[in-house]
Amino acid sequence: MKLTVPFLCLLLCVPFASAYDRITGQPFATRSEVLASNAMAATSQPLATQVALDVMKRGGNAVDAAIAANAMLGLVEPTGCGIGGDLFAIVWDAQTKQLYGLNASGRSPQSLTLDYFKQQDMTKIPSFGALPVSVPGAVDGWFMLHERFGSIPMTAILAPAITYAREGFPVSEVIAYYFQLNKKRIGEYPNFADVFMPTGDVPKKGEIFANPHLAATYEKIATGGRDAFYKGDIARAIAAHVEAQGGFLSYDDLAAHQSNWVEPVSTNYRGYDVWELPPNGQGIAALQILNVLEQYDIESMGLNSAEYVHTFVEAKKLAFEDRAKYYADPEFSATPVDFLLSKDYAKQRRALIDPNKAAARYEAGAYEGDTIYLTVADQQGNMVSLIQSNYRGMGSGMIPPDLGFVLQNRGESFSLEAGHANVFAPNKRPFHTIIPAFITRNGKPFMSFGVMGGGTQPQMHAQIVVNMIDFGMNLQEAGDAPRILHSGSSEPTGHKMKDGGYVSLESGFSSLVRRGLTDRAHVLRDAPGAFGGYQAIMRDLKTGVYYGASESRKDGHAAGF
CATH class of the missing domain: 1.10.246.130 (Gamma-glutamyltranspeptidase, large (L) subunit, C-terminal domain)
Known part of the structure; x- marks a missing residue:
């Protein structure tokens, strides 16, 4: 093929970092929107988007698909989210034609007080370790959303993430980068290597990564409901691990948790x-x-x-x-x-x-x-805006044995300044x-x-x-x-x-x-x-x-x- 002068100019004269050669759009790097008539999903990882669409194709609605995508992201993007963290959502319900808000953030341990930090001469709650751990609210958030708006069983909603967790998936580029970063932050904590370094290192781009511990945890949640997480063996394992690491989060803290509309x-x-x-x-x-x-x-x-x-x-x-x-x-x-x-x-x-x-x-x-955001819309006109996080990347570094996830460090966001609106107190939600x-x-x-x-x-x-x-x-x-x-x-x-x-x-x-x-x-x-x-x-x-x-x-x- 003979290249003409104008074609050569297109190749050589236009900066590749720009979008000047786009037929439509702004003069900066961008791409076309995605259009569809029936349903749409947008998440921070392609496999999670596909899971959301699959759930809706099999009869689920936008809320079912959002929960499925969030569960999938807890597997494929644990560098930003997981069931050790909190969740917030806004739902447009097509039937009632109104918005609903859900606050599924957890509270501080009931047995930890401001005086403890003063006695330790702390002016700031540490970023990592057991002290910044608050109750993880995400799972309760799933079930609150599902109870009010869901249309298919939770076993069907969590099934795709369970299958991927068992069989593995190829790790994508940005997430592989954050795996390396989080290894430097929390890689020395107990159970990190067991869950996230099965080959001796965190997974690199394109490597197949599986999390059988998380698959088993998801199965318990799917069949046992939210109480399997907050009042069963999972809760006991979380509390025991935090206590062993010098923290205060207890079984009673988990059992008492409740999200709010x-x-x-x-x-x-x-x-x-x-x-x-x-x-x-x-x-x-x-x-x-x-x-x-x-x-x-x-x-x-x-x-x-x-x-x-x-x-x-x-x-x-x-x-x-x-x-x-x-x-x-x-x-x-x-x-x-x-x-x-x-x-x-x-x-x-x-x-x-x-x-x-x-x-x-x-x-x-x-x-x-560091956090994930996803949004889903279905054929009936329901739309979900959902965000979920462990806070600093993978969270506190506290990884209860055999569960496959990291607990959040949201407690770091409390103030230790007496009289401040966001000052630490027992059973209190931190600034989010x-x-x-x-x-x-x-x-x-x-x-x-x-x-x-x-x-x-x-x-x-x-x-x-x-x-x-x-x-x-x-x-x-x-x-x-x-x-x-x-x-x-x-x-x-x-x-x-x-x-x-x-x-x-x-x-x-x-x-x-x-x-x-x-x-x-x-x-x-x-x-x-x-x-x-x-x-x-x-x-x-x-x-x-x-x-x-x-x-x-x-x-x-x-x-x-």
Whole structure:
């Protein structure tokens, strides 16, 4: 074949990192959305997406498929989730035509007190080991969802993950990378090698990995229900192992656990109702950011302009100061959600932003008075937004023998500062970073989405909304667009922001924009790999067609039928 000059120019003149040669779309690396008429699933690992679709093809609904995908992710992506962790979900129920929120996060040990940490001269709860372990809420969350919305037996829902756990699966690239990272963090703890290093090392990309211990645990849960996990041999094994490692989580803590149905909360952004769950999670921070940004003509600023980045970062700082002060378990501290989400309060906060200079820090407003995300939609119109995590990658490092999973370290997120809303107390839920999101328009389901990644999440939720509504991107482009990350905020653990923190920009922002930010006194710092992981499903309100999008920064996959 003879190459013409124009064809050679296409090969040689266009940077391969860009998407300039796309027929449609934005001038950054992206790909087409996935479209399907009947059902859609988007998860952070292709095998989990296929499991969700298989469950729906066999008669299950979106909730059944979401549970199946989550169980599968606990096997194929234990570097980000598992039944040793917590779960949050927002469900659009097509029958009642409304949203339901589930908080399936666990509480701290009843026998552990703030005085213990003081006696140990601790100013912060450690990241790893037995002390940060709280009750894992995910399994109870599965059964709460299933009892209310499920349509097929739990044995059928967990069967695919059990089969893969026994027979093995090829490990994908990003997950293989995080296996190596977690080996350095927690590889020396008991039972890690037994579960995750059967060949002498953690699995590499393309290697077949099986987890027979997890298969057996899933079988017990499938046949014995949630009590098999919280009141049976599994609970006794968890409690015994934590106690042996110097921790406090007990059988009674597990047996007493109960998830809660909660009312999602929202703000209207330019005609779209954006929904999050209330604290102890951080979802309302995304809504606070959007309330401030709504007061600006974002579209006229231009995508990725220094003016827009500056405005976004300052809005984020304002929201995160409130996050640090107010967000906590509502059973212990009444977070003023209505006040924080009011448009009047947003106007007061917006007035603090200097358009030409970054603030060193803001005070919180005065009030008186590593993770997986998945989303599934089915033929009936049900949609599920679900997020689940062990917290720092694989969690605490506490791996009860013969169970095949790691316990979370969510207790690390408590403050040890007396009087703080999020201060440690027995039987209390810690501040949580994982947040599912949903958008409705005119009372109808429009979009189910989420972004993985700690304090990254509210920032990226807001950016996804802005990318679609202000900058006119499609579902996939909104997730692939270069992202803005501000770090170093005050934290709910009691640690204060110093000197304004720093801003990290993904590749795709020009040197001119970076210079414009430093001229406004922002400190720039690279943060490779810290920009989160996105999945989303959108429904065309006229045709009923589902649009799916998946994170290009992860091993994610969206598919439908």
